[in-house]
Amino acid sequence: MTTTLPARPAPTGLLSARSAAVIAATAAVVAEHAEQVTARFYPRMLAEHPELLRVFNLANQATGEQNRALAASVVAYAVQLIDPDAPSFDHVMTRIAGKHVSLGIRPEQYTIVGHHLLAAVAEVLGDAVTPAVADAWAEVYWLFATQLIAEEARLYARAGVDPSTPTRPYRVVRRIEETDDVVSLVLEPADDASVPEIEPGQYVSLFVDLPGGDRQPRQYTVSSTAVGTRLQVTVRKVRGTGGNPDGRVSSFLHDQVGVGDLVDVSAPAGDLVVPSSDSPLLLATAGAGITTVLPIVEHIARTQPQRPVIVAHADRTAADHALRETVLHAGRQIDDFTRYTWYESVDRDDHRARTGLMDLTDVPLPDGVHVFTCGPLPFMRQVRGALLARGVPADHIRYEVFGPDLWAAPAAAGG
Ligand SMILES: Cc1cc2nc3c(=O)[nH]c(=O)nc-3n(C[C@H](O)[C@H](O)[C@H](O)COP(=O)(O)OP(=O)(O)OC[C@H]3O[C@@H](n4cnc5c(N)ncnc54)[C@H](O)[C@@H]3O)c2cc1C
Ligand code: HEM
Known part of the structure; x- marks a missing residue:
């Protein structure tokens, strides 16, 4: 009606x-x-x-x-x-x-x-x-x-x-095979300018020329800025399910782009940035959402090591969990760093991981916690619901969607 x-x-x-x-x-x-x-x-x-x-x-x-x-x-x-x-x-x-x-x-x-x-x-x-x-x-x-x-x-x-030339050429200087499906590309400017300032959690658009002649952009979170002269993106290869094709750009980056190749990269964008207070942070992610965690943890370790950080991550299995060791390594430089992990199926050796989907009901939450969440929409809705039920105010919960933002679409379209 x-x-x-x-x-x-x-x-x-x-x-x-x-x-x-x-x-x-x-x-x-x-x-x-x-x-x-x-x-x-x-x-x-x-x-x-x-x-x-x-x-x-x-x-x-x-x-x-x-x-x-x-x-x-x-x-x-x-x-x-x-x-x-x-x-x-x-x-x-x-x-x-x-x-x-x-x-x-x-x-x-x-x-x-x-x-x-x-x-x-x-x-x-x-x-x-x-x-x-x-x-x-x-x-x-x-x-x-x-x-x-x-x-x-x-x-x-x-x-x-200048919007008529929104990208700059970057050279791939290293490929890190993170998991079977996830690769990190370390990029250095191939022109004379330096890497721009990047806020933790921001993304860049990569433009690639695909076989067959199409040119396509996709957004990738800058997954590490640990080395100021380089930027890194971490790409999960999207597999087509139910007869749909594999992801075009992620497959191209996985299968065709190697060290020495050039990629066109935009300036960093996005407003998923850490509030500049000393409030505790909860980073709740699933799957490829982990790419937002590493730059934030690195940033806090570098600038506010006394700021409490809780990292909660869900993935299919330990073998799919990209950047796990790198996040842990950066987290060791933070005084109060806690991590929780959920795998849909847990290996016998993963005695610290919980089985199943993320469940935040018994995770201790410090007063005034601010939350970033990134992952599939149903996952983020579930995280948000669990945190609201535990009294975290809605304006303390921020999110990033790895696609067009449909978070509010049903409500908005309903007028
Ligand atoms: C802000 C932001 C940050 C991001 N950060 C990251 C990141 O750090 N790491 C990361 O891995 N990804 C990230 N992404 C996602 C990334 O931008 C791409 O969307 C992702 O890599 C898939 O692109 P693709 O070209 O491989 O797949 P696409 O070719 O775009 O395909 C996407 C999906 O559409 C389906 N599809 C395609 N054509 C059809 C068709 N004809 N019929 C039905 N289904 C079809 C495919 O099967 C696939 O499931 C981010 C996205 C955003 C918006
Ligand atoms: C008032 C005018 C416009 C509105 C309201 C609008 C709205 C939007 C919205 C809501 C998104 C999705 C953002 C997200 O990721 O959540 C988007 C993305 C995008 N917009 Fe616009 N837009 C407008 C004008 C334009 C113009 C002029 C262009 C250029 C021709 C353009 C090109 C794009 C492209 C390329 C994307 C990325 C999405 C994709 O590749 O599928 N938009 N816009």
Whole structure:
């Protein structure tokens, strides 16, 4: 059932009163059709602008994930413009802007996206899109776009990056085979400039030229900055299940990229950064999420060794647990470092690991603990639920999604 939102003036004063009323009356119906809209939007835009196939993740197109992320964000943005009680949208804005900056998105491309998005709305909703409705949604789009463009301009300037050349060449100087499925690539700039400043937990986009001619970017967390002249990424090879293909970029990095090869790397992005207090930290990760743990543990060991850190990690087996020894080694330099491990199946030698999925109910939590969680969405939801039930405030729990951020999509799309 669709509901009509109460018409209230935009709290920020950003949206005109006339558009606010139209958005209030149509937000629910647009939300209901938002996936159809974006499902039409991408093919029509990519057909007219094939150069964009080199920045969009083609697997996200195939699986529909990006459709849901874009749809959810536009409707959520519109709703928070007209709802004075809506939660702050800042973190969504920052996340999208970071992703765009890592991909070199430029202001003029917003005209292309806006044109095709609004045309797709008209195609899907037909006669319901009166000129007033079209104007109101165009206003929302351009408000969102101009805020993103401004934030992205700020991020480009801060990083000293020209968005028309968003990457720099890096040379692979070492490959570390972490597990059967996980490899770390140690990268050094192949131009004259130095490695930029990287906050623990930030990621870079790697652009690779795939066999067959496609060029594709993917994001990888900078898994170590221990050596200031290098950066390291740690890549899990994505195996296709249920007849789906293996991951294209992760397989390419595993199977085709060796020492001496060049890879194009963006400036670091992402706001998963450690709060600069001395509050205790809990890092709760699963699988490839471990890549966020090492840089944070290294950073705390280097700058605040007295700060308590708890590392909780879940994996299939000990043999799949990448970076285990490196994290432990860095953790030894922290005064109060505790670790918990869960494996779905535990070897006889792993007497310190627990069997099964992560269960935080009996893990001692220090007062004022701040939490970072990274892993598959169901895992993070479970971690968050367990911690909220134990009284950890929601604003102490931060997360990173290794894909389009669908964390809030069902709620947002429901309007
Ligand atoms: C901020 C961020 C940080 C990240 N950090 C890391 C990290 O540190 N380490 C790491 O390993 N990964 C990380 N990732 C994930 C990484 O960016 C890639 O998503 C991952 O490597 C998979 O990319 P791929 O090209 O190998 O797979 P893709 O080719 O993108 O495939 C992804 C999935 O889609 C499925 N698929 C593809 N085509 C189809 C189709 N036609 N029909 C149905 N299914 C299909 C594939 O089977 C696969 O399961 C991060 C992601 C983000 C957003
Ligand atoms: C107001 C306009 C826009 C909105 C609301 C928007 C929204 C989003 C969202 C929500 C994501 C997913 C972020 C995440 O990882 O969680 C995303 C990613 C992305 N956006 Fe945008 N975007 C806009 C404009 C643009 C423009 C102009 C371009 C360039 C043509 C662009 C290209 C991309 C690409 C390439 C990604 C990465 C996702 C993928 O590869 O599948 N976006 N955007």
